[in-house]
Amino acid sequence: MRRVVITGIGLATPLGHSVGTFWATLVSGQSAIGPITGIPTAGLRTSIAAEIKDFDPSRHFAPSQLALLDRFAQLGVVAARSALADAGLTHVPHDAARTATIIGSGVGGQITQDEAYWRVYGEKAARVHPFTIPRLMLSAAASHITMDLGLTGPAFAVASACASATHAIGLAFHVVRDGTVERAVTGGTEACLAFGTMKGWEALRVMADDTCRPFARGRRGMVLGEGAAMFVLEPEAAAVARGARVYAELAGFGMTADAGDIIQPSLAGISGAMRAALADARLAPEDIDYVNAHGTGTQANDAIETQALHVVFGDYARRLLVSSTKSMHGHALGAAGGIELAATVLALGAGIAPPTANHTEADPACDLDYVPNVSRAHTIRAAMSNSFAFGGLNAVLIVRRR
Amino acid sequence: MDVQRDVIEIIATKLKRGAGTITAESKLSEIGFDSFDVVEVVFAIEEKFGIDVPYNANTAAGSLEFETVSQVVAAVEGAIAARRPAA
Structure with missing residues (x-):
């Protein structure tokens, strides 16, 4: 079996959008958890989260494209573009038909779903946005990544709640390792900071109201975040042959x-x-x-x-x-x-x-x-x-x- | 409003027991509660009485705050009283 290496990383996270910023913030121990600013918090028991506060979708997508993209797909596409560029594959020919796109998400377009339900149940509107379904489907991010990057190999979404990205990356790792494909773009994306979703998490009674303090005494539970992280995986031999920078072996x-x-x-x-x-x-x-x-x-x-x-x-x-x-x-x-x-x-x-x-x-x-x-x-x-x-x-x- | 009767009814329904088998003195740990039964019962109580119970499964572990049914009843009565403006 082939060795598989990671040659590209693309991020859209509360700790930054470049590998350098993300890592520097992480090493400094700074937390992105704070009061939620992106949605109204009146009526929420927990009003903290790790939000991405500096993401302007209009910088990345044309208005016609944005109409089709829930935030989870926006973050996913931007991270996937970054990963491919980071791997040095943006401007070189690569076999798109032998590149897999395997993307994890827990729920899919939660903000789209929340807005649509608010319109019909809250505002008693007669209709919702025409692209509600293609925006909310769990596989929307995977689809848009293939369209954006022109990847025509095996592509699908993977869902396993909080393990979705890990399952997606693991599957991508195995299909590259066993030779099913020559390369994979893989990772996970989630944009879950919608009012209805927050109410759901609140009802489960597992959310912290102070901050997230893993393994510490007096920890009070989870704090939601959002974001996307994508990777380019390829066989070690191929990466070496094209002189790619290798982050690590996925072992x-x-x-x-x-x-x-x-x-x-x-x-x-x-x-x-x-x-x-x-x-x-x-x-x-x-x-x-x-x-x-x-x-x-x-x-x-x-x-x-x-x-x-x-x-x-x-x-x-x-x-x-x-x-x-x-x-x-x-x-x-x-x-x-x-x-x-x-x-x-x-x-x-x-x-x-x-x-x-x-x-x-x-x-x-x-x-x-x-x-x-x-x-x-x-x-x-x-x-x-x-x-x-x-x-x-x-x-x-x-x-x-x- | 008989808070005790309503609380016992909610608990009995959740645990699929006859209401007659649960008394004010019943200990929650002895009538078959697990932590997610508690979450569902707290939800039913909040809906029934229109109150907020600030229950967090992460901080309740080991707490004796709600050891018996009568303690739940007292907490509900306290929350109802706090919700109403003083007469």
């Missing part, structure tokens, strides 16, 4: 289903996914130096993810650096795994573990090294990125230096 992908509770994570399920990723990468637990945790900041996730790290890594778990960058970019749901893979890849390249921000006090139930508040220089030979979705769908990626 392993593991996935499991808890087959248990719709909300509560399972120790067997998430530890199984980590083990499967290690096996796929043919790495031992001791080969991993950094774990970008799922780390949502809920009581349940952070305690059980800690236990699972103990189960999988044994005594070595205490020597791992583990951080949850959701403390800075929020939980971007179906895009989270992409944004976190970008953090993981950049950590590997820089030899710096980004911190877990807002880590004010240690929780006895979370007894690992979470790189509290301040990033840390450390040799990172290989790193793991965890995504564990509601509904017990778990996905784990491993990257390695080359």
